[in-house]
Structures are given as structure tokens and as C-alpha cells.
Amino acid sequence: MLTTPLTRTLTEYIRRMPKVELHVHMEGATQPETLLKLAQRHAITLPGDTVEGIRQWYTFRDFPHFVDIYINICECMQSVDDIEQLAREFLAGQAAQNIRHTEATYTPYTHYRIAGISFEDQLAALNRARAWAEAEFGITAGWITDISREVSPETGMMVAEWAISSKDNGVLALGLGGDEVNNPPSRFAAAFQLAYDAGLPCVLHAGETGGPDSIWGALQVGYPVRIGHGVRCYEDPALVDELRRLQIPLEVSPTSNVCIGVFASLEEHPLPRMIADGLYVTVNSDDPPMFNTTLTDEYLRIADVFGFGADDLERLVLNALRVALLPEATKVRMEAEFVDEFAQLRSELF
Numbered sequence: 001m002l003t004t005p006l007t008r009t010l011t012e013y014i015r016r017m018p019k020v021e022l023h024v025h026m027e028g029a030t031q032p033e034t035l036l037k038l039a040q041r042h043a044i045t046l047p048g049d050t051v052e053g054i055r056q057w058y059t060f061r062d063f064p065h066f067v068d069i070y071i072n073i074c075e076c077m078q079s080v081d082d083i084e085q086l087a088r089e090f091l092a093g094q095a096a097q098n099i100r101h102t103e104a105t106y107t108p109y110t111h112y113r114i115a116g117i118s119f120e121d122q123l124a125a126l127n128r129a130r131a132w133a134e135a136e137f138g139i140t141a142g143w144i145t146d147i148s149r150e151v152s153p154e155t156g157m158m159v160a161e162w163a164i165s166s167k168d169n170g171v172l173a174l175g176l177g178g179d180e181v182n183n184p185p186s187r188f189a190a191a192f193q194l195a196y197d198a199g200l201p202c203v204l205h206a207g208e209t210g211g212p213d214s215i216w217g218a219l220q221v222g223y224p225v226r227i228g229h230g231v232r233c234y235e236d237p238a239l240v241d242e243l244r245r246l247q248i249p250l251e252v253s254p255t256s257n258v259c260i261g262v263f264a265s266l267e268e269h270p271l272p273r274m275i276a277d278g279l280y281v282t283v284n285s286d287d288p289p290m291f292n293t294t295l296t297d298e299y300l301r302i303a304d305v306f307g308f309g310a311d312d313l314e315r316l317v318l319n320a321l322r323v324a325l326l327p328e329a330t331k332v333r334m335e336a337e338f339v340d341e342f343a344q345l346r347s348e349l350f
Helices: 008-016 032-041 051-058 063-075 080-096 108-115 119-137 153-165 185-197 212-221 231-235 237-246 254-260 271-276 295-306 310-322 328-349
Strands: 019-025 099-106 140-148 171-177 202-206 224-229 250-252 281-283
Touching: 008 295, 008 310, 008 328, 019 224, 019 295, 019 310, 032 051, 032 080, 063 108, 080 099, 080 119, 099 171, 099 328, 108 119, 108 140, 108 153, 119 140, 140 153, 153 171, 153 185, 171 185, 171 224, 185 202, 185 212, 202 212, 212 224, 212 231, 212 237, 231 237, 231 250, 250 271, 254 295, 271 281, 271 295, 281 295, 281 310, 295 310, 310 328
Parallel strands: 019 099, 099 140, 140 171, 171 202, 202 224, 224 250, 250 281
Antiparallel strands: none
16 A cells, blocks of 8 residues: 555546556456456355455465465466456456556466366457457457466477467467576577567566576577566666667566565665666556556556656656557557647646
8 A cells, every 4th residue: 555645636647647558467467356256156265255355365475375376366267258257357457547558468378277278269268358348448458478487398389389379369479477586588498489480579577586697588588579577687787788778678567576575665666767777667567466556556656655747657658658569550649649648637637
């Protein structure tokens, strides 16, 4: 929760401003209400049997606890109807925050392994939800098909093939997630080479639970158009120079970084330094209910702690829009719309 109230005007501005989110895990964004419905549907026992009980269980303790929650969520997704329901409720939550475009990370192999649901059936369910959200709310979304670092390189290749087969059907990129420790990107170099050769963008997590070596590895073998996190780059000044030179967009999730223990507090987060040093920064929520946050809350918190004003926040929103995996003409149109809306909000509120 926020401890220092912002001005009412800036708070309202942040809540209403148009946004783009590039780093959010669909499974990790499952709200307690949704999870409880899925668990009851399949007679699955969870550590809590009420919404409040699930919310308390969600409260972050450590990384193993986080993984346990994530696996429990996946075990409750037993059918294509479950996947579509989760995706619809997730996208409705994005729309409620005026998030106009979302690029959500999704880990299909987990559901193939647990519930035996084919990738084609999973994607069809996701795309039904995507079409519904566009018709219902006027928002867009796409999927970053994720390889979990814990799987074998052979499984990584299979996920890459799945993603490539659907690059014109809702899949925007091939991702890499999971625990970075002892799981370097080089294990999946062949999968990312395959995606790159097929013209599918790659987006790799690096520099969160792993240090600079993980980020260097992503740059060397992953052909990344963006890097998820990247916040530990300051442990290697040469890496900071390289990220600035390349202008690789970094998907920064401040509250997540603090909860995971990368930084002791939000006040110690290097976000302002990253911006001042000319790194390309976007702001995201990662696994929002597990970290007691939303994308809106992320903007509220950084405005509060770092004293960011409307100009700073608008730049961060436009940073995300400009590196979204959308057609250039779409991004140009959306940027013009966003700028107009920013101006209208300013005229109403300031």
C-alpha cells in the first residue's frame, strides 16, 4: 500500500491516463477471486478457501513460496474454458486501468504438461479472450510465448516451434523466464536462433535473480528486442554502457524487484538513475496480485517516492508504446491519441 498520499490531482491523472504494459505474466496476474472459482470448479484444495484467505496466501514471502503459488494457479487451469476465463478476467482488469495495449507473457508448456492441453487449443482460448476484450473494451493484447528456464533445451525448441507457428495469430514474441540461477540463456540458444531466423521477436528475462552475466548472456544469444528487468546492470559499468549504446528497452517492475529482494526498498531502486543515465526504461507490474500491485499502482508509487510529475510519467508511457510489438502505423496513431488524451486530462485536472 502507498504510505505517503500523493496530491489528489496527480493521483487522478495517473488513474485515468492511457497506459501500455509490456511485462506482465498472465498466470501470475490471476486474481484471488478467479483462482478460487477455478479451484472450486475442479474440487482442488488450496491453502485458503475464501477470497481473503487466498489474498493472504498470495502475500509474498520468498521466491520458493512465489513458485508454489504459481504452480497451484497452473494446476487449477484444467481446460480451455479455464484459460479463456482467466484471460478474459485478466484483460478486463487491464481495461479497468485504461491499459490500451498489453503484451502478456504466457507459459504454454506448463499447461501442456499439467493438463495435456495442446498449444493450439490454448492459443485459441487466449485469442477468443483477446477478441472479446477488443470488442468489449477497445483494447488490444498479444502473447509472449515463454520458455521456462527449468525445462530442457529440447522442450525449449518445442516451445519456439509453437511460437513460430503462430506468429501471425496472436503470438508476438518468444520469451524466456524462470529462475536465472544456474539456467543461463545459452541453454536455449538454438531456440532463440530458430525464432530469430523465422522473424519472430525475442524478449528475455535477465538481470533479476541473476546478475550482469545473465544480461550479457541474453544479449549474446537471445537477439532480444527487449529485456525483462535488467535492473542489476549496475553491477557492471561496461554493461550499463552497452545497454545505453544499444538502447535495449528494459521492462522494469519496481515493486516486484523489491519483493523479490533485489533492492531493500523502493527508495533504493535505481529507476531514477536508469532514466538519468540514458537507459531505455518502461514501467510494468510483473505478477501484480502476488506483489500487491497493479500497473496503476506502479505509476502511483514511483510518482510518490521519486517525485515524478506528469511529464515524467507520460514519457514512460510513451516509451512503452514506442517499443510495443505493434505495426509502426498503429503505434503512430496510438501515440497521437495518447498525446491528445494527456493534454485533455491536464486541461481538466491541472
